[in-house]
Each structure stands twice: as structure tokens, then as C-alpha cells.
Amino acid sequence: MALTxxxxxxxxxxxxxxxxxxxxxxSQILEDKYNIGVSPATIRNEMAVLTQENFLFQPHVSAGxxxxxxxxxxxxxxxxxxxxxxxxxxxxxxxxxxxxxxxHDLNMMLDEAVDLLADQLKSIVVASSDEEEMNFSGLSYLxxxxxxxxxxxxxxxxxxxxxxxxxxDIFHLGKGDEPVITLIGEELGSQxxxxxxxxxxxxxxxxxxxxxxxxxxxxxxxxxxxxxxxxLRRLILGLVQQPEN
Numbered sequence: 001m002a003l004t005x006x007x008x009x010x011x012x013x014x015x016x017x018x019x020x021x022x023x024x025x026x027s028q029i030l031e032d033k034y035n036i037g038v039s040p041a042t043i044r045n046e047m048a049v050l051t052q053e054n055f056l057f058q059p060h061v062s063a064g065x066x067x068x069x070x071x072x073x074x075x076x077x078x079x080x081x082x083x084x085x086x087x088x089x090x091x092x093x094x095x096x097x098x099x100x101x102x103x104h105d106l107n108m109m110l111d112e113a114v115d116l117l118a119d120q121l122k123s124i125v126v127a128s129s130d131e132e133e134m135n136f137s138g139l140s141y142l143x144x145x146x147x148x149x150x151x152x153x154x155x156x157x158x159x160x161x162x163x164x165x166x167x168x169d170i171f172h173l174g175k176g177d178e179p180v181i182t183l184i185g186e187e188l189g190s191q192x193x194x195x196x197x198x199x200x201x202x203x204x205x206x207x208x209x210x211x212x213x214x215x216x217x218x219x220x221x222x223x224x225x226x227x228x229x230x231x232l233r234r235l236i237l238g239l240v241q242q243p244e245n
Contacts, residue, residue, distance in 0.1 A: 001053055008079070010036065010046050011055055015067045015075045019219050022146050026064030069185025069194060069218055076182050076222050085227045091120070096235050103239040106205060107132050113212060113232055114138075121214060121225060126161070126200075128171060129210035134164040145217045147195060156192040157215065171200060171211040180229045184218050194218075199225045201233040205240055 003011070013034050017025045027043045030036060036043060047065055050056045055074065056065035067075070098116060102108040110127040118125040118138030128134040139161075148154040160166060173189055174181035184197045197220050200213025212232060214225050 003050075003053070003055075006036075006038070007046050007050060010043065011050055011067070011071060012075065012079050014047075014050075014056065014065060015071060015079075018067050019221055022219060024059055024064035024066050029064070072184050072197065072218050072222075073182075073187070076184065076226075080223055080226065082226075084223070085230075086223065087227050087231050091228075092231060092235075095231065096239075099235055099239060106208075106210065106236075106240060109236060109239070110210060110212065111135060113236065117212070117214070117228060117232065121221075121228065123214045123216050123220065123225070124157070124161075125212065125214050126167065127210065127212045128164065128168055130208055131210075134161075134167055136161055142216070145219070147217050147219065150195075152192075153195050156190075157196060160193070160215075168211075170198065171202070171213065174200070174202075179233055180226050182222065182226070197222075199229060201229045203233060203236060205237070 010030065013030055013036075014025045017029060017033075027040055027047060030043050031040050047056060051058065051065060054068055055071040057068055058065055095116060098112055099109050102112055107129065110129065114125045114127045114135060114137045118141070122138070122141045122144060124136060124138045124142060126134060126136040142148050142154060142157065148157070170183070170188055173183060173187065180199060180201050182197065182199045185194045188194075188196060188198060195218055196215060197218040198213055198215045199220070199222065200211050203210040203212065212229065214220065214229070
């Protein structure tokens with residue numbers, strides 16, 4: 001079933017509320033905060049349809065709705081403008097300035113990029129290449145996401161960071177030639193990671209392949225992460241290919 005424009009609008013609002021709050025979203029929030037232009041009963045009916053179509057689920061009888069991994073994939077691939085770039089010029093200059101002195105050593109540049117992005121995005125950032133072991137930064141931000149208070153989910157992410165080959169295999173799951181690839185829930189290839197998301201960029205430099213990615217809750221802020229990985233990719237590829245003076 002194809003979603004109507006109104007259902008898509010309501011789904012977008014619910015997803016963005018959920019990304020911001022980590023709490024189930026009820027019809028009252030939508031009515032109070034957004035000018036949808038329909039009655040509360042109509043909003044509830046549309047939410048019921050979205051639930052039937054597996055875009056939303058209700059964690060408790062009295063709770064609002066939570067987006068499914070299917071909804072998050074729909075959001076990333078259909079509701080985020082791929083050309084939208086909310087990175088400030090100051091951020092870009094700062095990142096390039098810190099990467100530039102390391103332009104002759106890709107591994108050092110990746111190490112710097114991981115630390116910078118982790119602090120900027122308040123998330124776990126991972127870099128892996130076929131030349132060296134995986135490295136990561138931002139582990140302390142994991143528990144800023146309330147869903148990782150569920151010990152089993154946190155354990156799965158932490159154990160993944162100890163398994164370089166497993167992470168390398170996940171990086172290879174992405175299809176197509178997109179500069180930034182997003183894998184959400186089931187796409188990560190493990191039932192234990194269904195509550196997670198991974199956004200990453202592949203870097204083909206000479207005969208070597210490297211990856212830089214952000215891993216966290218499937219509720220991560222994709223509108224912030226995707227443009228920053230796109231910028232990082234552009235800067236790194238530009239710096240390593242820059243001719244000597």
C-alpha cells in the first residue's frame with residue numbers, strides 16, 4: 001500500500017519527534033505542535049493505518065507510537081533531502097584545518113577524523129581500512145541514548161567494536177555507489193543489532209579501501225550525520241589527491 005501525502009507528513013513528524021525525545025509520540029503532541037490541519041480523531045486513524053502497515057508500533061497499550069526500522073529506512077531514503085547541507089562554513093574550515101597537516105598519512109587523517117566527528121556528533125565513530133586495525137572514538141556517548149540502558153543491546157554494540165572482521169563485513173553489506181550509505185536494523189545482518197543504525201562512507205584511495213562510519217541507535221540524527229560524513233569524504237579525497245607545491 002502506498003502512503004498518502006498526509007500519512008507521510010504525520011510519519012515524518014513522529015520520526016523527528018522520536019529522534020529528538022526517544023519517547024513514544026502520541027496524537028496529542030502532533031495536534032499541539034504541528035499544524036496538520038485535521039482533527040485529532042483523523043490523526044489517530046492515520047496513526048492506526050501506519051501501525052497496520054508496520055511503520056509504527058505501540059510499545060504499551062497506553063503509550064504513543066514509535067517508528068519501526070522500516071519507518072526509519074523510509075525516512076532516510078525518501079524524506080531527507082540528499083542535497084540538504086546543514087554544515088556551517090566554520091565547521092568545514094575547522095575540519096579541513098585539522099586534517100590538512102596529516103594529509104600525507106591516511107591513517108593519521110582517519111584517526112583525527114574519528115575523534116573530531118565523535119565530539120561533533122556526540123556518537124561512536126569508527127574507521128577501518130585494509131591497511132590497519134579498526135579504531136573508534138566516542139564510546140562514552142553510547143549511554144547518552146536511553147535505549148542503550150538495555151544492557152544486551154549495549155553489549156552487542158560494544159562487542160562489535162572488538163570484532164574488526166565483523167565490522168568490516170558489515171561495511172561490505174551496503175550496495176550501490178552512494179557516497180554515504182545507511183544500514184538500519186535488519187540490514188546490519190544480525191538480529192542482535194535490530195535496534196541499531198550505521199551510517200558510513202567508503203573511501204577508495206589508490207588500491208586501498210577505508211571506511212568511516214557512525215554507529216548507534218536506529219534513532220540517530222541522520223539529518224546531522226549524513227552531511228558531515230559527505231563533507232568528510234570530500235575533504236579527505238581532496239587532500240590525499242592534492243598535488244605537491
